[in-house]
Amino acid sequence: MGAVKGKRMPRAVREQQMMDAAVRTFGQRGYRAASMDEIAELAGVSKPLVYLYLNSKEELFTACIRREAQALVAAVRAAVEPGAGVPADRKLWAGLAAFFTHTAEHPDGWAVLHRQARTHGEPFAAEVAVMRDEIVAFVTGLIDAAARETHSEDELAETDVAGLAQALVGAAESLAGWANETPGIGAKEAAATLMNFAWQGLGDLMRGERWSPGGGG
Amino acid sequence: MGAVKGKRMPRAVREQQMMDAAVRTFGQRGYRAASMDEIAELAGVSKPLVYLYLNSKEELFTACIRREAQALVAAVRAAVEPGAGVPADRKLWAGLAAFFTHTAEHPDGWAVLHRQARTHGEPFAAEVAVMRDEIVAFVTGLIDAAARETHSEDELAETDVAGLAQALVGAAESLAGWANETPGIGAKEAAATLMNFAWQGLGDLMRGERWSPGGGG
Amino acid sequence: MGAVKGKRMPRAVREQQMMDAAVRTFGQRGYRAASMDEIAELAGVSKPLVYLYLNSKEELFTACIRREAQALVAAVRAAVEPGAGVPADRKLWAGLAAFFTHTAEHPDGWAVLHRQARTHGEPFAAEVAVMRDEIVAFVTGLIDAAARETHSEDELAETDVAGLAQALVGAAESLAGWANETPGIGAKEAAATLMNFAWQGLGDLMRGERWSPGGGG
Amino acid sequence: MGAVKGKRMPRAVREQQMMDAAVRTFGQRGYRAASMDEIAELAGVSKPLVYLYLNSKEELFTACIRREAQALVAAVRAAVEPGAGVPADRKLWAGLAAFFTHTAEHPDGWAVLHRQARTHGEPFAAEVAVMRDEIVAFVTGLIDAAARETHSEDELAETDVAGLAQALVGAAESLAGWANETPGIGAKEAAATLMNFAWQGLGDLMRGERWSPGGGG
DNA sequence: TATGAATGAGACTTCATTCAT
DNA sequence: TATGAATGAAGTCTCATTCAT
Numbered sequence: 001m002g003a004v005k006g007k008r009m010p011r012a013v014r015e016q017q018m019m020d021a022a023v024r025t026f027g028q029r030g031y032r033a034a035s036m037d038e039i040a041e042l043a044g045v046s047k048p049l050v051y052l053y054l055n056s057k058e059e060l061f062t063a064c065i066r067r068e069a070q071a072l073v074a075a076v077r078a079a080v081e082p083g084a085g086v087p088a089d090r091k092l093w094a095g096l097a098a099f100f101t102h103t104a105e106h107p108d109g110w111a112v113l114h115r116q117a118r119t120h121g122e123p124f125a126a127e128v129a130v131m132r133d134e135i136v137a138f139v140t141g142l143i144d145a146a147a148r149e150t151h152s153e154d155e156l157a158e159t160d161v162a163g164l165a166q167a168l169v170g171a172a173e174s175l176a177g178w179a180n181e182t183p184g185i186g187a188k189e190a191a192a193t194l195m196n197f198a199w200q201g202l203g204d205l206m207r208g209e210r211w212s213p214g215g216g217g
Numbered sequence: 218m219g220a221v222k223g224k225r226m227p228r229a230v231r232e233q234q235m236m237d238a239a240v241r242t243f244g245q246r247g248y249r250a251a252s253m254d255e256i257a258e259l260a261g262v263s264k265p266l267v268y269l270y271l272n273s274k275e276e277l278f279t280a281c282i283r284r285e286a287q288a289l290v291a292a293v294r295a296a297v298e299p300g301a302g303v304p305a306d307r308k309l310w311a312g313l314a315a316f317f318t319h320t321a322e323h324p325d326g327w328a329v330l331h332r333q334a335r336t337h338g339e340p341f342a343a344e345v346a347v348m349r350d351e352i353v354a355f356v357t358g359l360i361d362a363a364a365r366e367t368h369s370e371d372e373l374a375e376t377d378v379a380g381l382a383q384a385l386v387g388a389a390e391s392l393a394g395w396a397n398e399t400p401g402i403g404a405k406e407a408a409a410t411l412m413n414f415a416w417q418g419l420g421d422l423m424r425g426e427r428w429s430p431g432g433g434g
Numbered sequence: 435m436g437a438v439k440g441k442r443m444p445r446a447v448r449e450q451q452m453m454d455a456a457v458r459t460f461g462q463r464g465y466r467a468a469s470m471d472e473i474a475e476l477a478g479v480s481k482p483l484v485y486l487y488l489n490s491k492e493e494l495f496t497a498c499i500r501r502e503a504q505a506l507v508a509a510v511r512a513a514v515e516p517g518a519g520v521p522a523d524r525k526l527w528a529g530l531a532a533f534f535t536h537t538a539e540h541p542d543g544w545a546v547l548h549r550q551a552r553t554h555g556e557p558f559a560a561e562v563a564v565m566r567d568e569i570v571a572f573v574t575g576l577i578d579a580a581a582r583e584t585h586s587e588d589e590l591a592e593t594d595v596a597g598l599a600q601a602l603v604g605a606a607e608s609l610a611g612w613a614n615e616t617p618g619i620g621a622k623e624a625a626a627t628l629m630n631f632a633w634q635g636l637g638d639l640m641r642g643e644r645w646s647p648g649g650g651g
Numbered sequence: 652m653g654a655v656k657g658k659r660m661p662r663a664v665r666e667q668q669m670m671d672a673a674v675r676t677f678g679q680r681g682y683r684a685a686s687m688d689e690i691a692e693l694a695g696v697s698k699p700l701v702y703l704y705l706n707s708k709e710e711l712f713t714a715c716i717r718r719e720a721q722a723l724v725a726a727v728r729a730a731v732e733p734g735a736g737v738p739a740d741r742k743l744w745a746g747l748a749a750f751f752t753h754t755a756e757h758p759d760g761w762a763v764l765h766r767q768a769r770t771h772g773e774p775f776a777a778e779v780a781v782m783r784d785e786i787v788a789f790v791t792g793l794i795d796a797a798a799r800e801t802h803s804e805d806e807l808a809e810t811d812v813a814g815l816a817q818a819l820v821g822a823a824e825s826l827a828g829w830a831n832e833t834p835g836i837g838a839k840e841a842a843a844t845l846m847n848f849a850w851q852g853l854g855d856l857m858r859g860e861r862w863s864p865g866g867g868g
Numbered sequence: 869t870a871t872g873a874a875t876g877a878g879a880c881t882t883c884a885t886t887c888a889t
Numbered sequence: 890t891a892t893g894a895a896t897g898a899a900g901t902c903t904c905a906t907t908c909a910t
Contacts, residue, residue, distance in 0.1 A: 265896060443890095480893080659908090661872095
């Protein structure tokens, strides 16, 4: 990936090359199955150099998680214009679109975050949990904002909002995988599907309409 | 789990003990990190016996996936009474509740299916994909049934339904994890949250109301 | 090979079935690669029964070697009529033909003796060495007899005779393999080839004609 | 063998040390019975290094076979002066003497080639078969040359020559083992024994004298 | 800065062998 | 007589990690 196996390069550059290789390898093979040998070779460096710069496999993986998480959050943040006048649904839509776009463009990074990091025990799961919580909080804020914009009389209970945000984020994660492997479904289509699915229900909810096991559909 | 480290037992029993231990170990450590030594010890058996009965780590993992997948699908199926007169939303609610109940009661089995199997390459991912497709198809059928019950004029496009089903299942998967680690949120609460979130929006959709980036929320 | 997997059979019969299976397996796989599992299965018996009758893998292998060695020696012996009037060359020819016939008809037994037993360390190599020495001695006797019949003046030195017998036996062993895998070469042809090769030279030798590095061909 | 258990050495050197140890171990124990542990220890190296350089037990064994086969063929080739004027019998004698010398000096290498490689299944047997065929072809050429030098009227049939070459090579192989374990029998003596045994008979054969079961010796 | 050489520890797997019935 | 159940020991191979230059 453009990582010319050259001689001396500044440390920062080499480090990025290594992490590129690592993200790719971890994303495709998984944390345990990826070998430092393979990463070093893909990076065009000798193994001791990887250790010199990144200390251990664990630290390398953590560094990858952090880098990819920050990139994803930054992409979503950048898409949601902080303009005061923009309504909450537009903001949510923009964020979702950015999310789907970014995950589609960085499949290995997304695999590291969504698949690998969460499957391999505490040190790593905690790392992604931070990012996910950040996003959930962000979505929660949008839902609250929407509630205020609607001037709904019933305040949504805090727990409800939390659950809704969880569901929305979970649905988005699921759709990201689906969109990437379904031809004809791009970021825009996935975002629209999710808005249709969620936003209308959210609106009803805010107007006090609730589904209950007893009532009619 | 009752696996008394006893003496001679019939093969079928020992096999289940081994698979119990394997599901637990795979679910907590992951496929690669779980060692056959640990599984054998947890099962109260020597390693060769595990190989004699289950042949290899790969086959053992596959057997676990299959057993847990069948158990989960069976639980959901059993909850959805096939009675003709039951409306689609009741069916969906019952299925979701059963799903959340089962995953809460079998966290290791759920971890194997949701987290581990999909993370570790083709032989295993394919195995869960079958089950997941089955569930998605099941949900798709419910959505279609609901559309018919509503006598909606606009038929929902096929792709739309597919996307909605994906989103619903994804949201359910995400909520399963959330419900398990959030005190006060049981299967019923999670199912209700999801119904509120999804079903109302679905109703609007069937009535032709759509969200679009341009229009108002 | 006709070993019907039946119930109770007299011990002697079962033992032969096991040894048949063992000879076949050892002959084809080698001593180490052959597993007691495979042998037991091929014999149509459970493994403990093999141990009950034959004690250990080592003893089983030794028993196979002994049985096959005796069969081979008996076949050769039977072919060489002990009649006093028969000339030595006829006797040698008959013995060789019987040797080639027997090895062709019992390829696995021959493999056990020639290939496997000699390659796997002392306990076994010694076992075949006994048989081979017996045959070499037998051939040596024939050569001596031939010398007496020729009334040659020069007695052949003892070492010479030993070497000649070794060479003859070695050549026969080599030709056995060659004959078995070369179409059109049967026991008779192999025996004739060897007699042509060896006997004439022997005759010359007894008449005092020797080849030496210095002399002309 | 001079393999000082020293520190860092260039790869090529270490590889030879490992192969020396491997030839010795394989030759004495056999392919299956030899353990990589033992080989590594004898080479004065850790096991992973053996795998790093030679990849697998199978490849290591194959490499040994190839190295020893080339050494043996080279030794024989070097001994047979390609001078045009040298008669065929001198060439054969020189080749045999070199063969016996080399096998006596490299008993483990010879064991690998003659005993072990041919005993352990296809990948290896094929490897030695190539070398053996080369030698048989070489001997066949010498016999043909001898026939031409003799101006014999009867051409020897092709099959006859093939059989004779097989017998000669087989006799040589057998004598190699005998010479190594019989005091007083060196390479020269073994070569002379074989020439006496074979060459005279060959000469008779070319003059049309054949042994037949019916005729007198 | 950068690397060829080297290893301790541990993984999966197989096998000869025995016990209890 | 015959076997299903079970294991201790050992073997091949891989990997993260370090040393010496």
